[in-house]
Protein backbone atom coordinates (compact mmCIF):
# COMPACT_ATOMS: atom_id res chain seq x y z
CA UNK A 1 0.00 0.00 0.00
CA UNK A 2 1.22 3.43 -0.90
CA UNK A 3 -0.11 4.92 2.33
CA UNK A 4 0.22 3.02 5.58
CA UNK A 5 3.64 2.24 6.95
CA UNK A 6 4.37 0.20 10.01
CA UNK A 7 5.44 3.10 12.21
CA UNK A 8 5.97 2.76 15.94
CA UNK A 9 6.01 5.26 18.80
CA UNK A 10 8.38 4.90 21.73
CA UNK A 11 7.09 5.32 25.26
CA UNK A 12 9.77 6.77 27.52
CA UNK A 13 9.15 7.20 31.22
CA UNK A 14 11.32 9.53 33.26
CA UNK A 15 12.45 9.09 36.87
CA UNK A 16 15.63 9.28 38.96
CA UNK A 17 17.56 6.97 41.30
CA UNK A 18 16.78 8.94 44.47
CA UNK A 19 13.83 6.76 45.46
CA UNK A 20 15.46 3.33 45.58
CA UNK A 21 15.05 0.16 43.55
CA UNK A 22 11.55 -0.69 44.71
CA UNK A 23 10.08 2.57 43.42
CA UNK A 24 11.97 2.21 40.14
CA UNK A 25 10.58 -1.31 39.76
CA UNK A 26 7.07 0.08 40.24
CA UNK A 27 7.71 2.88 37.73
CA UNK A 28 8.82 0.35 35.11
CA UNK A 29 5.90 -1.96 35.86
CA UNK A 30 3.35 0.86 35.66
CA UNK A 31 4.66 2.19 32.38
CA UNK A 32 4.64 -1.35 30.93
CA UNK A 33 1.00 -1.73 31.91
CA UNK A 34 0.11 1.62 30.32
CA UNK A 35 1.86 0.65 27.08
CA UNK A 36 0.23 -2.79 26.98
CA UNK A 37 -3.23 -1.42 27.59
CA UNK A 38 -2.82 1.41 25.09
CA UNK A 39 -1.90 -1.17 22.46
CA UNK A 40 -4.71 -3.50 23.51
CA UNK A 41 -7.32 -0.70 23.38
CA UNK A 42 -7.44 -0.85 19.57
CA UNK A 43 -7.81 2.94 19.61
CA UNK A 44 -4.30 3.77 18.45
CA UNK A 45 -3.40 3.66 14.75
CA UNK A 46 0.21 2.71 15.49
CA UNK A 47 1.96 0.51 18.04
CA UNK A 48 3.50 1.94 21.21
CA UNK A 49 6.86 0.44 22.20
CA UNK A 50 7.93 0.42 25.85
CA UNK A 51 11.44 1.62 26.64
CA UNK A 52 13.41 1.20 29.90
CA UNK A 53 12.97 4.04 32.41
CA UNK A 54 15.15 7.05 31.66
CA UNK A 55 17.09 8.15 34.71
CA UNK A 56 20.47 9.43 33.53
CA UNK A 57 21.73 12.04 31.05
CA UNK A 58 23.60 9.33 29.15
CA UNK A 59 20.64 7.01 28.74
CA UNK A 60 18.29 9.85 27.77
CA UNK A 61 20.71 11.11 25.13
CA UNK A 62 21.33 7.59 23.80
CA UNK A 63 17.61 6.77 23.64
CA UNK A 64 16.69 9.95 21.74
CA UNK A 65 19.50 9.37 19.25
CA UNK A 66 18.35 5.78 18.73
CA UNK A 67 14.86 7.14 18.04
CA UNK A 68 16.36 9.51 15.43
CA UNK A 69 18.17 6.67 13.71
CA UNK A 70 15.32 4.13 13.76
CA UNK A 71 13.36 4.62 10.52
CA UNK A 72 10.30 2.88 11.93
CA UNK A 73 10.09 5.27 14.90
CA UNK A 74 7.72 8.18 14.15
CA UNK A 75 7.87 9.83 17.54
CA UNK A 76 8.51 9.60 21.26
CA UNK A 77 5.91 9.84 24.03
CA UNK A 78 7.40 11.05 27.30
CA UNK A 79 5.95 10.90 30.82
CA UNK A 80 7.53 11.65 34.21
CA UNK A 81 6.06 9.13 36.65
CA UNK A 82 8.16 10.61 39.44
CA UNK A 83 10.38 13.65 39.57
CA UNK A 84 13.15 13.62 36.94
CA UNK A 85 15.56 16.56 37.16
CA UNK A 86 15.15 18.20 33.79
CA UNK A 87 18.77 19.20 33.19
CA UNK A 88 19.25 15.47 32.50
CA UNK A 89 17.04 15.88 29.45
CA UNK A 90 18.80 18.85 27.81
CA UNK A 91 21.33 17.03 25.64
CA UNK A 92 18.92 14.34 24.54
CA UNK A 93 16.21 16.86 23.65
CA UNK A 94 18.73 19.05 21.86
CA UNK A 95 19.70 16.18 19.57
CA UNK A 96 16.20 14.76 19.06
CA UNK A 97 14.60 15.52 15.68
CA UNK A 98 11.26 13.69 15.56
CA UNK A 99 7.75 14.48 16.88
CA UNK A 100 7.51 14.65 20.66
CA UNK A 101 4.52 14.11 22.91
CA UNK A 102 4.36 14.90 26.57
CA UNK A 103 1.66 12.65 28.04
CA UNK A 104 0.79 14.29 31.33
CA UNK A 105 -0.93 11.42 33.09
CA UNK A 106 -0.82 9.49 36.36
CA UNK A 107 -0.93 5.73 36.97
CA UNK A 108 -3.75 5.94 39.54
CA UNK A 109 -6.97 7.72 38.68
CA UNK A 110 -8.16 8.65 42.16
CA UNK A 111 -6.29 9.81 45.25
CA UNK A 112 -6.36 6.76 47.63
CA UNK A 113 -7.66 8.83 50.52
CA UNK A 114 -7.65 6.10 53.15
CA UNK A 115 -4.16 4.79 52.51
CA UNK A 116 -2.15 7.64 51.00
CA UNK A 117 1.18 8.27 52.74
CA UNK A 118 4.47 9.97 51.83
CA UNK A 119 5.79 6.87 50.04
CA UNK A 120 2.78 6.83 47.75
CA UNK A 121 3.11 10.54 47.00
CA UNK A 122 6.81 10.23 46.22
CA UNK A 123 6.12 7.43 43.80
CA UNK A 124 3.13 9.05 42.06
CA UNK A 125 4.11 12.62 41.48
CA UNK A 126 3.62 13.28 37.77
CA UNK A 127 1.81 16.49 38.76
CA UNK A 128 5.18 17.60 40.07
CA UNK A 129 7.71 15.85 37.82
CA UNK A 130 5.92 16.64 34.57
CA UNK A 131 6.09 20.34 35.39
CA UNK A 132 9.86 20.19 35.80
CA UNK A 133 10.15 18.40 32.46
CA UNK A 134 7.65 20.71 30.74
CA UNK A 135 9.70 23.69 31.88
CA UNK A 136 12.85 22.59 30.13
CA UNK A 137 11.03 21.71 26.88
CA UNK A 138 9.45 25.18 26.89
CA UNK A 139 12.72 26.87 27.78
CA UNK A 140 14.41 25.08 24.89
CA UNK A 141 11.52 26.16 22.60
CA UNK A 142 10.97 22.61 21.40
CA UNK A 143 7.68 21.94 19.63
CA UNK A 144 5.70 19.18 21.34
CA UNK A 145 2.17 18.03 21.99
CA UNK A 146 0.97 18.06 25.58
CA UNK A 147 -1.93 15.69 26.32
CA UNK A 148 -3.38 15.82 29.81
CA UNK A 149 -5.59 13.23 31.54
CA UNK A 150 -6.02 9.70 32.78
CA UNK A 151 -4.44 7.18 30.42
CA UNK A 152 -7.53 4.92 30.41
CA UNK A 153 -9.84 7.79 29.41
CA UNK A 154 -11.06 7.21 25.82
CA UNK A 155 -10.75 10.96 25.14
CA UNK A 156 -7.09 10.90 26.13
CA UNK A 157 -6.50 7.87 23.93
CA UNK A 158 -8.30 9.57 21.04
CA UNK A 159 -5.98 12.56 21.42
CA UNK A 160 -2.92 10.31 21.37
CA UNK A 161 -4.29 8.59 18.25
CA UNK A 162 -4.90 11.94 16.54
CA UNK A 163 -1.38 13.13 17.36
CA UNK A 164 0.13 9.88 16.05
CA UNK A 165 -1.48 10.55 12.66
CA UNK A 166 -0.09 14.10 12.68
CA UNK A 167 3.35 12.83 13.70
CA UNK A 168 3.40 10.43 10.75
CA UNK A 169 2.62 13.42 8.50
CA UNK A 170 5.58 15.27 10.01
CA UNK A 171 7.96 12.34 9.55
CA UNK A 172 6.77 11.57 6.01
CA UNK A 173 7.01 15.22 4.97
CA UNK A 174 10.77 14.92 5.13
CA UNK A 175 10.89 12.48 2.22
CA UNK A 176 7.93 13.54 0.12
CA UNK A 177 8.70 13.79 -3.60
CA UNK A 178 6.54 15.73 -6.05
CA UNK A 179 6.77 15.24 -9.82
CA UNK A 180 5.94 18.23 -11.99
CA UNK A 181 5.08 17.34 -15.55
CA UNK A 182 4.21 20.94 -16.25
CA UNK A 183 5.11 24.35 -14.91
CA UNK A 184 2.67 26.63 -13.11
CA UNK A 185 -0.09 28.06 -15.25
CA UNK A 186 1.11 31.25 -16.90
CA UNK A 187 0.58 34.43 -14.87
CA UNK A 188 -1.07 32.67 -11.91
CA UNK A 189 0.34 33.92 -8.60
CA UNK A 190 -1.01 31.79 -5.79
CA UNK A 191 0.12 28.44 -7.22
CA UNK A 192 3.71 29.71 -7.45
CA UNK A 193 6.26 29.43 -4.69
CA UNK A 194 9.85 28.94 -3.61
CA UNK A 195 10.71 25.28 -4.13
CA UNK A 196 14.10 25.61 -2.47
CA UNK A 197 12.53 27.07 0.65
CA UNK A 198 9.89 24.31 0.56
CA UNK A 199 12.65 21.72 0.67
CA UNK A 200 14.38 23.52 3.54
CA UNK A 201 11.16 23.94 5.53
CA UNK A 202 9.21 20.79 4.68
CA UNK A 203 11.75 18.42 3.17
CA UNK A 204 9.91 18.18 -0.15
CA UNK A 205 11.79 17.31 -3.34
CA UNK A 206 9.99 18.97 -6.24
CA UNK A 207 11.31 17.97 -9.66
CA UNK A 208 10.23 18.67 -13.21
CA UNK A 209 10.07 16.23 -16.13
CA UNK A 210 9.21 17.07 -19.74
CA UNK A 211 5.60 15.99 -20.27
CA UNK A 212 6.58 13.91 -23.29
CA UNK A 213 8.85 11.76 -21.14
CA UNK A 214 5.88 10.60 -19.09
CA UNK A 215 3.82 10.40 -22.33
CA UNK A 216 6.35 7.82 -23.61
CA UNK A 217 5.64 5.76 -20.52
CA UNK A 218 1.92 6.01 -21.36
CA UNK A 219 2.56 4.89 -24.97
CA UNK A 220 4.48 1.89 -23.68
CA UNK A 221 1.47 0.42 -21.85
CA UNK A 222 0.22 -2.68 -23.67
CA UNK A 223 -3.27 -2.92 -25.18
CA UNK A 224 -4.06 -5.96 -23.04
CA UNK A 225 -3.23 -4.06 -19.81
CA UNK A 226 -5.39 -1.17 -20.99
CA UNK A 227 -8.31 -3.47 -21.84
CA UNK A 228 -8.14 -5.20 -18.47
CA UNK A 229 -8.30 -1.86 -16.67
CA UNK A 230 -11.16 -0.64 -18.87
CA UNK A 231 -13.07 -3.81 -17.94
CA UNK A 232 -12.43 -2.99 -14.27
CA UNK A 233 -13.80 0.54 -14.80
CA UNK A 234 -16.92 -0.79 -16.55
CA UNK A 235 -17.55 -3.18 -13.68
CA UNK A 236 -16.99 -0.63 -10.96
CA UNK A 237 -18.60 2.54 -12.34
CA UNK A 238 -21.86 3.48 -14.03
CA UNK A 239 -21.41 4.36 -17.70
CA UNK A 240 -23.27 7.51 -18.72
CA UNK A 241 -23.15 7.58 -22.52
CA UNK A 242 -25.43 10.61 -22.80
CA UNK A 243 -26.07 9.89 -26.47
CA UNK A 244 -22.48 9.04 -27.42
CA UNK A 245 -21.65 5.98 -29.46
CA UNK A 246 -20.70 3.18 -26.99
CA UNK A 247 -17.57 2.14 -28.91
CA UNK A 248 -16.32 5.69 -29.34
CA UNK A 249 -17.03 6.29 -25.62
CA UNK A 250 -15.03 3.23 -24.65
CA UNK A 251 -12.06 4.42 -26.73
CA UNK A 252 -12.04 7.68 -24.77
CA UNK A 253 -12.14 5.76 -21.50
CA UNK A 254 -9.29 3.54 -22.70
CA UNK A 255 -7.10 6.63 -23.18
CA UNK A 256 -7.50 7.41 -19.47
CA UNK A 257 -6.78 3.80 -18.51
CA UNK A 258 -3.55 3.97 -20.48
CA UNK A 259 -2.63 7.26 -18.80
CA UNK A 260 -3.36 5.82 -15.34
CA UNK A 261 -1.07 2.83 -15.92
CA UNK A 262 1.66 4.82 -17.67
CA UNK A 263 1.70 7.56 -15.05
CA UNK A 264 1.67 5.10 -12.17
CA UNK A 265 4.59 3.13 -13.60
CA UNK A 266 6.57 6.32 -14.16
CA UNK A 267 5.84 7.59 -10.62
CA UNK A 268 6.79 4.25 -9.06
CA UNK A 269 9.94 3.84 -11.10
CA UNK A 270 11.15 7.29 -10.11
CA UNK A 271 9.78 7.15 -6.55
CA UNK A 272 7.36 10.10 -6.52
CA UNK A 273 4.26 10.25 -4.33
CA UNK A 274 2.60 13.33 -5.81
CA UNK A 275 2.14 14.77 -9.28
CA UNK A 276 1.04 17.98 -10.97
CA UNK A 277 -0.32 18.43 -14.49
CA UNK A 278 -1.50 21.43 -16.48
CA UNK A 279 -4.27 21.45 -19.08
CA UNK A 280 -2.22 23.85 -21.22
CA UNK A 281 0.87 21.65 -21.38
CA UNK A 282 -0.06 18.13 -22.41
CA UNK A 283 2.61 17.32 -24.99
CA UNK A 284 1.60 14.19 -26.89
CA UNK A 285 -1.04 13.10 -24.35
CA UNK A 286 -4.37 12.67 -26.12
CA UNK A 287 -6.52 13.87 -23.22
CA UNK A 288 -6.12 15.90 -20.08
CA UNK A 289 -5.58 13.24 -17.39
CA UNK A 290 -8.97 13.18 -15.63
CA UNK A 291 -10.21 9.76 -14.65
CA UNK A 292 -6.56 8.67 -14.54
CA UNK A 293 -5.62 11.31 -11.97
CA UNK A 294 -8.78 10.63 -9.96
CA UNK A 295 -7.78 6.98 -9.68
CA UNK A 296 -4.19 7.82 -8.76
CA UNK A 297 -5.42 10.12 -5.97
CA UNK A 298 -7.63 7.28 -4.74
CA UNK A 299 -4.53 5.09 -4.54
CA UNK A 300 -2.82 7.65 -2.31
CA UNK A 301 -0.95 9.97 -4.68
CA UNK A 302 -1.07 13.70 -4.11
CA UNK A 303 -2.26 15.86 -6.98
CA UNK A 304 -2.25 19.53 -7.90
CA UNK A 305 -3.75 21.00 -11.05
CA UNK A 306 -2.21 23.74 -13.22
CA UNK A 307 1.22 23.02 -11.81
CA UNK A 308 0.17 23.57 -8.20
CA UNK A 309 2.88 21.57 -6.41
CA UNK A 310 2.00 22.97 -2.96
CA UNK A 311 -1.49 21.50 -3.18
CA UNK A 312 -0.13 18.22 -4.61
CA UNK A 313 2.20 17.88 -1.62
CA UNK A 314 -0.49 18.81 0.91
CA UNK A 315 -3.00 16.33 -0.57
CA UNK A 316 -0.36 13.60 -0.38
CA UNK A 317 0.54 14.50 3.22
CA UNK A 318 -3.10 14.63 4.30
CA UNK A 319 -3.65 11.22 2.74
CA UNK A 320 -0.72 9.89 4.76
CA UNK A 321 -2.07 11.55 7.90
CA UNK A 322 -5.38 9.72 7.41
CA UNK A 323 -3.80 6.35 6.56
CA UNK A 324 -4.25 5.30 10.19
CA UNK A 325 -7.86 6.49 10.44
CA UNK A 326 -10.55 3.81 10.74
CA UNK A 327 -13.31 4.11 8.10
CA UNK A 328 -11.95 7.32 6.55
CA UNK A 329 -14.39 9.53 4.63
CA UNK A 330 -11.87 10.84 2.15
CA UNK A 331 -9.25 13.40 1.16
CA UNK A 332 -8.93 15.33 -2.11
CA UNK A 333 -7.80 18.41 -3.92
CA UNK A 334 -10.73 20.77 -4.43
CA UNK A 335 -11.29 24.20 -5.92
CA UNK A 336 -13.64 26.98 -4.84
CA UNK A 337 -15.70 27.32 -7.99
CA UNK A 338 -19.16 28.88 -7.62
CA UNK A 339 -21.20 30.38 -4.77
CA UNK A 340 -24.75 29.91 -3.67
CA UNK A 341 -25.58 33.27 -2.12
CA UNK A 342 -29.22 32.57 -1.26
CA UNK A 343 -29.81 33.62 2.38
CA UNK A 344 -29.75 30.62 4.68
CA UNK A 345 -28.33 28.36 1.96
CA UNK A 346 -24.95 30.02 1.49
CA UNK A 347 -22.08 27.84 0.41
CA UNK A 348 -19.36 27.16 -2.11
CA UNK A 349 -19.66 24.58 -4.87
CA UNK A 350 -16.34 22.73 -4.87
CA UNK A 351 -15.20 21.09 -8.09
CA UNK A 352 -12.43 21.17 -10.67
CA UNK A 353 -12.16 20.69 -14.39
CA UNK A 354 -11.99 16.95 -13.69
CA UNK A 355 -9.61 15.95 -10.94
CA UNK A 356 -11.49 15.24 -7.69
CA UNK A 357 -10.59 12.16 -5.64
CA UNK A 358 -13.35 9.52 -5.48
CA UNK A 359 -12.54 8.77 -1.81
CA UNK A 360 -14.82 11.71 -0.88
CA UNK A 361 -17.75 10.40 -2.96
CA UNK A 362 -21.13 9.48 -1.57
CA UNK A 363 -23.26 7.08 -3.56
CA UNK A 364 -22.70 5.90 -7.12
CA UNK A 365 -19.76 6.98 -9.27
CA UNK A 366 -20.27 7.40 -13.01
CA UNK A 367 -17.99 7.83 -15.98
CA UNK A 368 -18.83 10.63 -18.38
CA UNK A 369 -17.11 11.86 -21.52
CA UNK A 370 -17.52 15.56 -22.21
CA UNK A 371 -15.62 18.31 -24.01
CA UNK A 372 -13.38 20.57 -21.93
CA UNK A 373 -13.99 24.26 -22.27
CA UNK A 374 -10.22 24.82 -21.95
CA UNK A 375 -7.33 23.07 -23.69
CA UNK A 376 -7.19 21.58 -27.14
CA UNK A 377 -7.50 17.81 -26.74
CA UNK A 378 -10.03 15.00 -27.04
CA UNK A 379 -13.03 14.99 -24.71
CA UNK A 380 -11.62 13.45 -21.54
CA UNK A 381 -13.34 10.70 -19.58
CA UNK A 382 -13.88 11.53 -15.92
CA UNK A 383 -15.51 10.17 -12.77
CA UNK A 384 -18.60 12.09 -11.68
CA UNK A 385 -20.14 11.97 -8.21
CA UNK A 386 -21.31 14.06 -5.28
CA UNK A 387 -19.65 14.02 -1.87
CA UNK A 388 -20.37 13.09 1.71
CA UNK A 389 -21.98 15.31 4.31
CA UNK A 390 -20.21 16.31 7.50
CA UNK A 391 -17.42 18.45 8.90
CA UNK A 392 -14.04 18.62 7.21
CA UNK A 393 -10.95 20.78 7.04
CA UNK A 394 -9.75 22.71 3.98
CA UNK A 395 -6.23 24.10 3.90
CA UNK A 396 -4.22 26.35 1.65
CA UNK A 397 -0.44 26.63 1.86
CA UNK A 398 0.73 29.93 0.42
CA UNK A 399 4.12 31.52 -0.15
CA UNK A 400 4.13 35.14 1.06
CA UNK A 401 7.58 35.92 -0.28
CA UNK A 402 9.31 35.88 3.08
CA UNK A 403 7.53 32.85 4.54
CA UNK A 404 4.90 30.15 4.13
CA UNK A 405 1.48 30.43 5.75
CA UNK A 406 -1.01 27.60 6.22
CA UNK A 407 -4.63 28.74 6.20
CA UNK A 408 -6.90 26.24 7.96
CA UNK A 409 -10.67 26.45 7.55
CA UNK A 410 -13.28 24.22 9.20
CA UNK A 411 -16.01 23.58 6.65
CA UNK A 412 -19.40 21.90 6.79
CA UNK A 413 -20.11 19.73 3.75
CA UNK A 414 -23.71 19.46 2.68
CA UNK A 415 -25.72 17.65 0.05
CA UNK A 416 -26.31 19.66 -3.09
CA UNK A 417 -29.74 21.17 -2.78
CA UNK A 418 -30.71 19.89 -6.24
CA UNK A 419 -29.16 17.60 -8.84
CA UNK A 420 -27.02 19.30 -11.51
CA UNK A 421 -27.59 17.02 -14.52
CA UNK A 422 -25.69 19.22 -16.94
CA UNK A 423 -22.53 19.54 -14.81
CA UNK A 424 -20.12 16.80 -15.93
CA UNK A 425 -17.73 16.90 -12.96
CA UNK A 426 -17.52 15.59 -9.40
CA UNK A 427 -18.57 18.11 -6.75
CA UNK A 428 -18.64 18.85 -3.06
CA UNK A 429 -20.59 21.69 -1.47
CA UNK A 430 -19.63 23.33 1.78
CA UNK A 431 -20.28 26.27 4.02
CA UNK A 432 -17.07 27.58 5.52
CA UNK A 433 -17.09 28.25 9.26
CA UNK A 434 -18.26 30.41 10.91
CA UNK A 435 -20.43 31.31 7.88
CA UNK A 436 -19.86 32.15 4.23
CA UNK A 437 -19.48 35.90 4.78
CA UNK A 438 -16.90 35.78 7.56
CA UNK A 439 -15.24 32.59 6.34
CA UNK A 440 -14.64 33.90 2.82
CA UNK A 441 -13.64 37.35 4.09
CA UNK A 442 -11.04 35.86 6.42
CA UNK A 443 -9.78 33.47 3.71
CA UNK A 444 -9.28 36.37 1.29
CA UNK A 445 -7.62 38.58 3.94
CA UNK A 446 -5.21 35.73 4.69
CA UNK A 447 -4.36 35.36 0.99
CA UNK A 448 -5.77 31.82 0.65
CA UNK A 449 -5.80 30.13 -2.76
CA UNK A 450 -8.67 28.85 -4.89
CA UNK A 451 -7.18 25.34 -4.77
CA UNK A 452 -7.39 23.56 -1.43
CA UNK A 453 -6.32 20.30 0.11
CA UNK A 454 -9.37 18.92 1.89
CA UNK A 455 -10.10 16.04 4.25
CA UNK A 456 -13.08 14.82 6.25
CA UNK A 457 -10.71 12.86 8.48
CA UNK A 458 -8.40 15.52 9.90
CA UNK A 459 -8.92 18.42 12.28
CA UNK A 460 -7.72 22.00 12.39
CA UNK A 461 -5.73 21.04 15.50
CA UNK A 462 -3.84 18.38 13.55
CA UNK A 463 -3.09 20.68 10.62
CA UNK A 464 -1.98 23.43 13.02
CA UNK A 465 0.29 20.98 14.84
CA UNK A 466 1.80 19.94 11.53
CA UNK A 467 2.46 23.59 10.64
CA UNK A 468 4.02 24.18 14.07
CA UNK A 469 6.30 21.19 13.57
CA UNK A 470 7.40 22.71 10.24
CA UNK A 471 8.02 26.06 11.92
CA UNK A 472 5.56 27.94 9.72
CA UNK A 473 2.67 30.29 10.41
CA UNK A 474 -0.83 28.84 10.70
CA UNK A 475 -4.10 30.78 10.87
CA UNK A 476 -7.44 29.25 11.79
CA UNK A 477 -10.85 30.13 10.40
CA UNK A 478 -13.48 28.38 12.51
CA UNK A 479 -16.68 28.85 14.50
CA UNK A 480 -14.97 31.39 16.78
CA UNK A 481 -13.47 33.57 14.02
CA UNK A 482 -14.20 37.29 14.21
CA UNK A 483 -12.66 39.51 11.54
CA UNK A 484 -11.22 42.02 14.02
CA UNK A 485 -9.40 39.27 15.93
CA UNK A 486 -8.39 37.51 12.73
CA UNK A 487 -6.72 40.68 11.42
CA UNK A 488 -4.79 40.84 14.68
CA UNK A 489 -3.70 37.21 14.16
CA UNK A 490 -2.37 38.18 10.73
CA UNK A 491 -0.55 41.20 12.17
CA UNK A 492 1.01 39.06 14.90
CA UNK A 493 2.08 36.56 12.25
CA UNK A 494 3.73 39.36 10.31
CA UNK A 495 5.65 40.48 13.39
CA UNK A 496 6.64 37.02 14.53
CA UNK A 497 7.23 35.13 11.27
CA UNK A 498 8.03 38.15 9.10
CA UNK A 499 11.30 38.72 10.91
CA UNK A 500 12.46 35.09 10.71
Ligand code: MN
Nearest residue numbers: 305306335451
Ligand atom coordinates in the same frame (compact mmCIF):
# COMPACT_ATOMS: atom_id res chain seq x y z
MN1 MN B 1 -7.61 24.89 -10.88
